[in-house]
Amino acid sequence: MIRKWHKYLLENYPLLWNMRLPSVLLVILLLHIFHYFIGYVHFNSSSDAYWENPAGLFFSSSFALFSIIGSFVVFILWLVRVFRNNPFKSFYPFSNGQLFSQFLILLLVSFLNITYYYSYTMGFVHHGLKGVNYTNLKNGTKLYNRLVGLMNDNKESYGIEFRCGTYPFPLRKFVDPEKQGLSPEMLKPSDFFYEANDGRRFSNRQIDSMTGGVSYSYLNYCNNYPVLSVDVGDPREMYQTNIQEDVLSDPKQLRADMEAFVRLLDEEHIDHTITAEAWFNAVYHPPYFPVSQLIAQSSMRNAQGIPELSKGYYIDRYALERKFRIAQQVRRFRVEPGVLCGMLYAALGMSLLIFTFRATDRRVWLITIIGAALISLIVGAFSALIAFSGAAESLLAFYSFIIASFFVMHLLSTRKSWSGAALNWFTLSLPYFSLIILGWLAADRHSGKKDFEYWFREHATEYFYLFFIAYIIVVRLVLVPAYRRWQAMAE
Numbered sequence: 001m002i003r004k005w006h007k008y009l010l011e012n013y014p015l016l017w018n019m020r021l022p023s024v025l026l027v028i029l030l031l032h033i034f035h036y037f038i039g040y041v042h043f044n045s046s047s048d049a050y051w052e053n054p055a056g057l058f059f060s061s062s063f064a065l066f067s068i069i070g071s072f073v074v075f076i077l078w079l080v081r082v083f084r085n086n087p088f089k090s091f092y093p094f095s096n097g098q099l100f101s102q103f104l105i106l107l108l109v110s111f112l113n114i115t116y117y118y119s120y121t122m123g124f125v126h127h128g129l130k131g132v133n134y135t136n137l138k139n140g141t142k143l144y145n146r147l148v149g150l151m152n153d154n155k156e157s158y159g160i161e162f163r164c165g166t167y168p169f170p171l172r173k174f175v176d177p178e179k180q181g182l183s184p185e186m187l188k189p190s191d192f193f194y195e196a197n198d199g200r201r202f203s204n205r206q207i208d209s210m211t212g213g214v215s216y217s218y219l220n221y222c223n224n225y226p227v228l229s230v231d232v233g234d235p236r237e238m239y240q241t242n243i244q245e246d247v248l249s250d251p252k253q254l255r256a257d258m259e260a261f262v263r264l265l266d267e268e269h270i271d272h273t274i275t276a277e278a279w280f281n282a283v284y285h286p287p288y289f290p291v292s293q294l295i296a297q298s299s300m301r302n303a304q305g306i307p308e309l310s311k312g313y314y315i316d317r318y319a320l321e322r323k324f325r326i327a328q329q330v331r332r333f334r335v336e337p338g339v340l341c342g343m344l345y346a347a348l349g350m351s352l353l354i355f356t357f358r359a360t361d362r363r364v365w366l367i368t369i370i371g372a373a374l375i376s377l378i379v380g381a382f383s384a385l386i387a388f389s390g391a392a393e394s395l396l397a398f399y400s401f402i403i404a405s406f407f408v409m410h411l412l413s414t415r416k417s418w419s420g421a422a423l424n425w426f427t428l429s430l431p432y433f434s435l436i437i438l439g440w441l442a443a444d445r446h447s448g449k450k451d452f453e454y455w456f457r458e459h460a461t462e463y464f465y466l467f468f469i470a471y472i473i474v475v476r477l478v479l480v481p482a483y484r485r486w487q488a489m490a491e
Helices: 002-012 013-017 022-040 046-052 052-058 061-082 087-092 096-113 118-130 133-152 205-213 244-248 251-267 274-282 300-301 317-332 337-359 363-390 391-411 415-445 449-489
Strands: 172-175 193-196 201-203 223-227 237-240
Touching: 002 337, 022 052, 022 061, 022 118, 052 061, 052 118, 061 096, 061 118, 087 300, 096 300, 096 337, 096 449, 118 237, 118 317, 133 244, 133 251, 133 317, 133 415, 193 205, 201 205, 244 251, 251 274, 363 391, 363 415, 391 415, 415 449
Parallel strands: none
Antiparallel strands: 172 193, 193 201, 223 237
C-alpha cells in the first residue's frame, strides 16, 4: 500500500514525493494529537489555571522542553531525508512555479512543526469546557457577589468606619488629638471621633445612638470589593460597591439566596460546613445586625482558629474562586494575534534558511553562514551606536543601505559563489527588516517611551501580517526569478 502510494506520487506529483510532504505531515499530525492529549490530561491539575491563563500553561510546563526537542528532531530527520542523495536538487529542472511551491512547502511544514503549543493548549481548554458547568458558575457569581459581605472571617472589616449609604456614612475614624500619645491598648472608645465627607465631626456617643451601640455589624461591610465574573476580563478586575442594607432588607430573598448558594457549593464539590439555615439565623438580627458569626475562608484557617467567631463554619472560597477563574479562562481563550504572528515569522525565517540551502549549493551556503555571522557582528555594532543616539531614521536608512547592497552585489558579482552568497544574505535579512520599519513608524508617531510601547503593542501585529504577505509576494516575484537566473550562471 505504501509502495503504491509512493509510486503514484513519483509518477504524478514528483515534487511532493521529493519533498517527502505526505510522510512529514503524517508525523506532525500524530505529534499534534499527542500534544492535544497531554494538554487534555493536564487540566486535572486545575491549580495551574488559577495562577496562569491557559495561554501560558504550555511554556511553564516541563513538557515544553520535550516538545521543543521533538520539533527539532522532526526537522532534522525530515531534512536529512529530503537532501540526502537527492538528484532532484542538482539535476531536476525546476520552473519558477515549482521553486516557489518548494518554498511554500517549507513554510507549511515549518509552521505546523512549531505550533504544538496550540494543540496542547486546546486540549487543556476543551477538557476545561467539558469539566466546568459554565451556566451554573455564571449564576453562582451573582450569588457570590451578593453574599460575599456575609462570609468574611475578619471581624475588623465590619467596623463602623467601613459603613456607607445614608448620611453621615461613610466616616473616617480619628484619635482625639489630646489622646494621640497613648498606646493603642490604653485608648478607650470615647477617645475616638468620626468625620463625614463634608467635614462634620461626630463623637463616639453620637455614632452609638445611630447604630444602637453595635460597633461590628453586617451593615458596615460596604467597601469596594472585587466582583467575580466568568464573562469579562480577570475575575478580580471589576469593582462595585456593595451596600449591605440592600442585601439584608428582604429576609425572604436573603434566605433564598443563601439556600441557592449552599446548593452551588454542593454541586461544585466545594468544601464547606455551613448550612443555609444556620447562616441565616446567625446573620439576620434586625435592626442593627450585630456580627455574631464569622465564616472562615478555608478549613485550614478554621483549624488555626483565626476567626474567633467561626464556630467551626467555613467555606473554601479559594476553591470556589478557582472554579470561577477556570470557567472564565477556558471560555474566553483565544490564540493571541501576537503569538500567531510570532510563529508565522519564526516559520518564515526557518523556511527561508532552508530555501537558501535548497536553491544554492553547499559551498555557497557555507559562505553564506560564515559571512552572515561576521556581517551580524559588524551591523549589530553600528546599529547599537545608531540606536543609542536615538536616530530611528538613521537606523532605517542604514539597514536599507545594507540590504540594498546585498542585492546589488548579487547582480554585479561575476563570481557565482559570491553572487549566490549575496543573494542569500539579501533573502535572510528581509524578515528582520520589518522590525526596523516598525521601530521607525512607532518613533515617528510617538516620542515618549510609554507612547512608543503602547503604539507598538497595539499596532505591531497588523503591520507584521502585512509584511508577511509582502514577503510571500517578494519571494514569488523577486527571489524565485533571481535564484533561477543564478542557477543558470556559468561557474
